[in-house]
Amino acid sequence: MARVVVVGAGFGGLAAAARLVRLGHEVVVLDAADAAGGVCRRVERDGHTWDAGPTYTLLPAVLRDLFRKSGRPLEREMDLVAHDVVREHRFADGTSLALPGGSRGAQVRAVDGLGAGLGEQWAAYVASYTETWELLRTDVLERRWSPEVGRTATARLLDSRATLQRALRRGLRDRRLRLVASHPFDVDGHEPGGVPAWAGVVAYLEQRFGTWSVPTHMATVTEVLADRLAGRGAEVRLGTRVHDVVVRGGRAVAVATSAGEVDADVVVCAIDPRRLPVLAPHVGATQPAMPPVVAHLGLEGDLPDLPHHETVIHGDPLLVVRVQPPGSAPAGGAAWTVVARGRGAEDPVRSLAERGVHVRPHVVTRIDLSPRAAAERWGGSPYGVRWEGRGTTRQRLGPRTPVPGVLVTGAHAAVGPGLAFVGLASALVAAEVPPV
Numbered sequence: 001m002a003r004v005v006v007v008g009a010g011f012g013g014l015a016a017a018a019r020l021v022r023l024g025h026e027v028v029v030l031d032a033a034d035a036a037g038g039v040c041r042r043v044e045r046d047g048h049t050w051d052a053g054p055t056y057t058l059l060p061a062v063l064r065d066l067f068r069k070s071g072r073p074l075e076r077e078m079d080l081v082a083h084d085v086v087r088e089h090r091f092a093d094g095t096s097l098a099l100p101g102g103s104r105g106a107q108v109r110a111v112d113g114l115g116a117g118l119g120e121q122w123a124a125y126v127a128s129y130t131e132t133w134e135l136l137r138t139d140v141l142e143r144r145w146s147p148e149v150g151r152t153a154t155a156r157l158l159d160s161r162a163t164l165q166r167a168l169r170r171g172l173r174d175r176r177l178r179l180v181a182s183h184p185f186d187v188d189g190h191e192p193g194g195v196p197a198w199a200g201v202v203a204y205l206e207q208r209f210g211t212w213s214v215p216t217h218m219a220t221v222t223e224v225l226a227d228r229l230a231g232r233g234a235e236v237r238l239g240t241r242v243h244d245v246v247v248r249g250g251r252a253v254a255v256a257t258s259a260g261e262v263d264a265d266v267v268v269c270a271i272d273p274r275r276l277p278v279l280a281p282h283v284g285a286t287q288p289a290m291p292p293v294v295a296h297l298g299l300e301g302d303l304p305d306l307p308h309h310e311t312v313i314h315g316d317p318l319l320v321v322r323v324q325p326p327g328s329a330p331a332g333g334a335a336w337t338v339v340a341r342g343r344g345a346e347d348p349v350r351s352l353a354e355r356g357v358h359v360r361p362h363v364v365t366r367i368d369l370s371p372r373a374a375a376e377r378w379g380g381s382p383y384g385v386r387w388e389g390r391g392t393t394r395q396r397l398g399p400r401t402p403v404p405g406v407l408v409t410g411a412h413a414a415v416g417p418g419l420a421f422v423g424l425a426s427a428l429v430a431a432e433v434p435p436v
């Protein structure tokens with residue numbers, strides 16, 4: 001049995017810990033915050049509840065696998081429900097697209113509403129990622145990437161200079177469709193010119209597998225994982241900031257914390273590795289992706305009609321409105337989260353009004369989080385590494401690091417942020433700790 005110390009009790013740290021405990025290891029999870037879950041947690045005020053971060057996930061199989069491999073199946077703990085519509089896009093020219101998930105045919109029909117023939121153009125763009133997905137899934141996501149074992153085609157993909165910007169220009173003549181395809185990267189703070197073309201596979205995943213939510217809030221996922229850890233004898237120590245990994249005799253033997261050293265046979269870093277001086281030199285010249293402005297709004301009265309769980313209002317600033325699940329507000333009210341990026345993003349309510357979505361008179365409570373406050377509260381960026389060309393792929397650590405005894409997971413180690421990719425990264429970490 002190895003004694004594993006996991007640094008960070010966000011979804012990445014908890015997912016790795018839950019798997020490792022089930023494999024028979026002694027696990028201690030340390031987090032600087034006063035609650036577990038990282039950004040996957042509830043925020044509550046005046047009878048309203050919001051998910052602080054994720055409101056849906058891609059690849060539901062990742063959560064199902066995690067729950068099955070760490071105890072009871074997910075279905076016995078919570079519902080996970082597919083959305084008919086991935087998100088609604090509203091464009092500056094007044095047109096809109098409610099993009100369905102999980103169906104090529106439904107996407108073709110919906111996209112044709114923007115112009116005859118555009119549906120097939122979109123479907124061809126999405127289909128161009130079919131092989132990319134198979135290569136990434138089998139060589140990078142479901143097992144540790146190794147040039148010795150992985151296919152040459154995957155190495156070529158990872159080394160390619162092709163950018164998402166170029167793929168969009170080639171594959172999508174309609175500007176609105178390019179906005180739809182680049183949205184997941186725009187909202188996370190990336191420039192399409194810095195994003196590798198293969199990362200556009202997200203559009204394929206949305207079409208093929210859809211997007212999924214837990215109707216009692218996505219935070220239920222981390223709450224159940226934390227309970228599961230406690231039930232299996234793992235320790236989650238909150239209010240404990242980790243300053244560094246202690247290396248003696250050439251390998252990790254402990255972590256240095258605000259409450260002294262904590263011994264470890266293996267350390268799993270599930271925070272930004274730049275924050276641990278032992279790992280920082282190995283992260284190369286990468287930067288964290290800057291968080292957006294976030295406003296959680298409690299609303300009442302006759303609200304503008306936003307029929308889908310997520311509405312993207314394109315323009316500058318880019319605005320994303322997420323309607324929190326039913327039951328998130330007192331009777332007759334609603335809870336929305338607005339994510340904003342760009343010019344004038346500091347006041348998302350004003351920016352919404354400028355685009356015809358008037359909610360100011362309906363706001364009964366609100367919580368605002370600036371990018372700086374978010375990075376402080378979350379101990380770094382939950383969006384992981386900023387894409388700056390193909391070199392970023394290689395400079396990302398994980399699951400192994402050059403420091404013996406230290407593994408890495410979380411948004412900074414995964415190929416992208418989000419529960420799906422982080423969940424896959426945590427499974428790789430668990431596979432790296434020698435079995436009991």
Ligand SMILES: Cc1cc2nc3c(=O)[nH]c(=O)nc-3n(C[C@H](O)[C@H](O)[C@H](O)COP(=O)(O)OP(=O)(O)OC[C@H]3O[C@@H](n4cnc5c(N)ncnc54)[C@H](O)[C@@H]3O)c2cc1C
Binds near residue numbers: 012052275380382
């Ligand atoms: C507003 C927002 C919306 C999002 N929406 C979605 C979505 O809809 N779907 C989706 O899949 N993804 C979404 N994401 C991304 C997703 O939430 C993250 O990628 C994922 O939750 C990251 O998990 P993590 O464990 O890597 O990091 P975090 O959740 O950031 O957890 C890191 C933890 O480490 C702790 N920590 C940091 N430094 C230290 C230290 N030195 N010592 C001890 N503890 C430390 C922090 O307190 C924190 O608890 C969203 C993110 C945000 C911010």
